[in-house]
Amino acid sequence: MPKITSVESQKKNPKRFNIFLDGEFAFGADEDLVVNRRLVVGKVINAEDLQKILFEAEVGKLMEKMYRWFALRQHSEKEVREKFRIKNYELRIKDKEQISQLTIDSLVETLKKKGMVNDLEFAKAWTEARRKSKQKGIRAIKTELFQKGIDREIIEKALSVKGEGESEEELAKKALERKLRSWKSLEPQASRKKAYEYLMRKGFEYEIVKDVIENLLKKE
Numbered sequence: 001m002p003k004i005t006s007v008e009s010q011k012k013n014p015k016r017f018n019i020f021l022d023g024e025f026a027f028g029a030d031e032d033l034v035v036n037r038r039l040v041v042g043k044v045i046n047a048e049d050l051q052k053i054l055f056e057a058e059v060g061k062l063m064e065k066m067y068r069w070f071a072l073r074q075h076s077e078k079e080v081r082e083k084f085r086i087k088n089y090e091l092r093i094k095d096k097e098q099i100s101q102l103t104i105d106s107l108v109e110t111l112k113k114k115g116m117v118n119d120l121e122f123a124k125a126w127t128e129a130r131r132k133s134k135q136k137g138i139r140a141i142k143t144e145l146f147q148k149g150i151d152r153e154i155i156e157k158a159l160s161v162k163g164e165g166e167s168e169e170e171l172a173k174k175a176l177e178r179k180l181r182s183w184k185s186l187e188p189q190a191s192r193k194k195a196y197e198y199l200m201r202k203g204f205e206y207e208i209v210k211d212v213i214e215n216l217l218k219k220e
Contacts, residue, residue, distance in 0.1 A: 002026070002050065004043045007034065016064070021045070027053075030060040059106050062099070066111060076122045078149020080108055123150050123158030135175040137168060140203020172204045172212045180216065192217060 006020035010028065017029050019039055029039060033056050037049075045053065069075070069083075081104065088098040111117040123145050130136040130144065138159060145155045166174070179198055183191045192213060199209040 001044050001046050004039060004041055004045070007039060007041055013064070027057045028061060029053075029057050030063065033057055033060050055103070055106075058103055059110060062103070062107050063110060066107070066116065070116055074122050074125055075117070076119050076148045076150055077108060077112075077117050080111065080117060082149075119150050120154050120158060122148070123154055124161060127158055131166070131171060135171045135202065137172065137199070137202050137204030137208070139205065140201075143203070168204060168208050169212060172199055172202070172208055173216065175199065175202055176212060176216055188217070 002021040004019060004021060005023050006018075008018045008020070010016045010018060015031050017031075017034055017039075019026050019029055019034075029037075033039065033053070037053055037056070039053075066080075075083075084099055084104050084107075091098045108117060126145060126148070127141050130141050136144075142155055142159070145158070146152070150158075176195055176199060179195070180191070183194055186194070195213045195217070196209060199212065200206070204212075
């Protein structure tokens with residue numbers, strides 16, 4: 001049975017380690033794997049355990065990429081799986097070995113355990129961001145979240161959380177006020193038509209759209 005003869009931290013990433021078996025490089029491992037599997041010099045590893053360790057090492061290597069990806073923004077479970085579906089397609093085109101479904105499933109479970117993949121928290125964050133940056137209505141946000149693979153029950157739960165942000169009416173009003181300035185030269189009827197179309201595309205409910213438009217146009 002092979003024995004660990006050296007454990008060396010990698011130069012580019014000190015949190016990853018090169019593991020040598022019987023004097024030869026065998027695989028790379030992250031801190032979690034080294035600690036959990038007690039990968040220390042002198043340890044003898046049987047064939048069955050080695051296969052498990054190699055599998056976990058592959059998951060750990062993919063986790064490093066996930067850390068960088070999630071640093072940009074949070075992602076849903078569907079987005080993670082879609083990323084690897086595309087990656088496997090690229091590997092297949094290049095006639096290279098693809099990432100197994102078992103590895104992807106294990107990676108997703110690891111992401112969930114670490115709290116990185118949490119569809120409810122993702123839905124809450126997405127809702128808040130889209131309302132603030134894009135002034136999107138509830139209907140539009142529901143559609144976006146559904147496309148991200150979020151279950152309807154989770155979507156409803158996320159949208160039911162009352163944050164400290166602006167109401168639907170306030171968001172619709174603010175979005176429309178900007179547009180009305182550029183429509184001043186239009187006839188009232190044409191301006192009203194554009195306003196309805198604009199706010200409906202933004203995903204606001206019809207009753208909210210109607211009230212906001214009529215109130216604003218009266219002031220105009």
